[in-house]
Amino acid sequence: MIMETAKRTDGIDNSAVKTLRVAIDGPAGAGKSTVAQLVAKRLGLLYIDTGAMYRAATWLAVKNGIDVKDGDAIAKAAGEAVIKLEPGDETSSNRVRVFVDEHEVTQAIRSHEISELVSPVSVHSPLRKVMVAQQKELAKRGGVVLDGRDIGTVVMPDADIKIYLTASTKVRAQRRMKDQEALGENPDYNKLVAAIAERDNRDSTRADSPLKQADDAIAIITDNMSIDQVVDAVVRLCVGE
Numbered sequence: 001m002i003m004e005t006a007k008r009t010d011g012i013d014n015s016a017v018k019t020l021r022v023a024i025d026g027p028a029g030a031g032k033s034t035v036a037q038l039v040a041k042r043l044g045l046l047y048i049d050t051g052a053m054y055r056a057a058t059w060l061a062v063k064n065g066i067d068v069k070d071g072d073a074i075a076k077a078a079g080e081a082v083i084k085l086e087p088g089d090e091t092s093s094n095r096v097r098v099f100v101d102e103h104e105v106t107q108a109i110r111s112h113e114i115s116e117l118v119s120p121v122s123v124h125s126p127l128r129k130v131m132v133a134q135q136k137e138l139a140k141r142g143g144v145v146l147d148g149r150d151i152g153t154v155v156m157p158d159a160d161i162k163i164y165l166t167a168s169t170k171v172r173a174q175r176r177m178k179d180q181e182a183l184g185e186n187p188d189y190n191k192l193v194a195a196i197a198e199r200d201n202r203d204s205t206r207a208d209s210p211l212k213q214a215d216d217a218i219a220i221i222t223d224n225m226s227i228d229q230v231v232d233a234v235v236r237l238c239v240g241e
């Protein structure tokens, strides 16, 4: 997989912070991507949305008619593709823009179909090997915020700051509902709750690098916190306040 990413933003002027390696893990809908993106912007770090990488691989599998159970074929297709992440803008509701070869898949990878398929796709070890190698390479130089499920445990076990963001299933389902409504979909709340519970269970019980809070991660429960409050808390930890 040839992976390209966006450039760092200017952020705050503090050279120790510029080389930080920040890991943000947690279940779906805890606010990881939004928080990680804003923290990276505030601190002038590169944001890498690893969930978007697994979503892009899933989109590629669907496009190529590959069976989601065929981990080797998915890993091969992802390995041969150029997956590119660019900073979000108004065309993407400020979410990271994602390209697979010549296709922009920013919206497509957030659809209900891909959200359902990405968890079974991401269990495959051959695919995880391709993704993790790429993520480690991107993180090597420091100055990065990565969010995902296995960042603090597998991708950056030696990260400077490890955060585990979580929220109750109900709150996460409400957040997913808003995301999908914004895409013009008409989600059913109870089905979303069930899907999130199922996804949590699959992500945290899979054999290869399951979703798990690293021993040295700081847990933040975001149920009653605004995005700004969570971002402030993470930034404070990063600058050592």
Ligand code: DC
Pocket: 028, 029, 050, 051, 052, 054, 055, 118, 119, 122, 147, 148, 149, 150, 151, 199, 203
């Ligand atoms: O964060 P997200 O909802 O975009 O992630 C999509 C899926 O990818 C999720 O089911 C878990 C998986 N994932 C993973 O296994 N490892 C990561 N580092 C990031 C995401």
